[in-house]
Amino acid sequence: MQAVRHHPPGGTEKLRIAWEDIPEIDDDEVLVKVHAASVIWMELYWDIYRKEDGTYKTPILGEDYSGVIAKVGSKVPNDSGLQVGTEVMAFMSKAFPTKRSIDGGMAGYAKAQFSHMVPKPRSLSLIDSASVPLSALTAWQGLFDHWNLSAGQTLLVTGAAGPTSIWAVQLGKMVGARVIGTASSEESFKLLKSFGVDEVLNYKEVKLDSVLENVDVVFDTVGGDTSRQALKTLSKDGKLIYLVGQPPDDIAKDPRVDFFIVDMNAEQLAKIADSIDEGKLKPVIDSVFDFNDVVKAFEKGETGHSHGKILLKAPNV
Ligand SMILES: NC(=O)c1ccc[n+]([C@@H]2O[C@H](COP(=O)([O-])OP(=O)(O)OC[C@H]3O[C@@H](n4cnc5c(N)ncnc54)[C@H](OP(=O)(O)O)[C@@H]3O)[C@@H](O)[C@H]2O)c1
Structure with a gap:
């Protein structure tokens, strides 16, 4: 072969x-x-x-x-x-x-x-x-194992049109959360609107902490200054799920920051497959x-x- x-x-x-x-x-x-x-x-x-x-x-x-x-x-x-x-x-x-x-x-x-x-x-x-597997499981485990995402909560997804984040966007909408996504290109904006994202922010034009507050959970695939801005938008009991790798010290010291690495979970992946077949999720x-x-x-x-x-x-x- x-x-x-x-x-x-x-x-x-x-x-x-x-x-x-x-x-x-x-x-x-x-x-x-x-x-x-x-x-x-x-x-x-x-x-x-x-x-x-x-x-x-x-x-x-x-x-x-x-x-x-x-x-x-x-x-x-x-x-x-x-x-x-x-x-x-x-x-x-x-x-x-x-x-x-x-x-x-x-x-x-x-x-x-x-x-x-x-x-x-x-x-x-x-x-x-x-x-499907790696990206959808990352979003599932971040939002449901490391946080308990539910209807009415506010979810901020950074790099929202990216391969991992687009699943977080969809899971957020699936459970009835208010979903805010960041992106920079027309193509990304269109994609996010097609999934019913409540608010799309152009990260090249706005600082997150100047327009958002009281966010319950951030799904962060960007890191760096984006994470620093996103932390300022979080409610005091909120969580920033940091995916980019071990966070730098100034970000890691905030107790609301949670870094994890996705692992295989056949039960969760089978549930994701069912949700795709039911038309609730789409790669x-x-x-x-x-x-x-x-x-x-x-x-x-x-x-x-x-x-x-x-x-x-x-x-x-
Ligand atoms: N910990 C884990 O288990 C785990 C699992 C999966 C992925 N990850 C990590 O997650 C990160 C993202 O990976 P990925 O492959 O999903 O995505 P990616 O290909 O790195 O990101 C692509 C997206 O990011 C957006 N983007 C680029 N720069 C941005 C910025 N400064 N602010 C906001 N959005 C920005 C782009 O949107 P525009 O084109 O609109 O700008 C594009 O849609 C990587 O570091 C990867 O290693 C970790």
């Missing part, structure tokens, strides 16, 4: 398409013939691939992907709903170390422990299903690239102005 391997340190110049063997699975694992993987452009710069001796692992990129099950290990439970031929979406959450392979979905085939995948939403294409795809255009796909992400998710098709899809 073909696979996209990254050879850190470095950016897109260190991406290589290699020919290699299809992975062998353990008893509790599932092999998926991949259709598409989502592009996480920040993955090129993650610390997790640095080894103690200063050298780097060279992973197959991609944490979440979609495809068709090609092989099921003997200890995968029958009631998991996973059989040869099942169309699935998977998320391997590489940030949480295990002894398993850190190779991801940008390849002809990928394997994962069975609890890291669920049947894809019936109403979505296989390719579009690759856009937003910025663009879909052919496998051989992997460098272009990551370069698109690195612009920092994608509207929804960037996807990479598997080889020969």
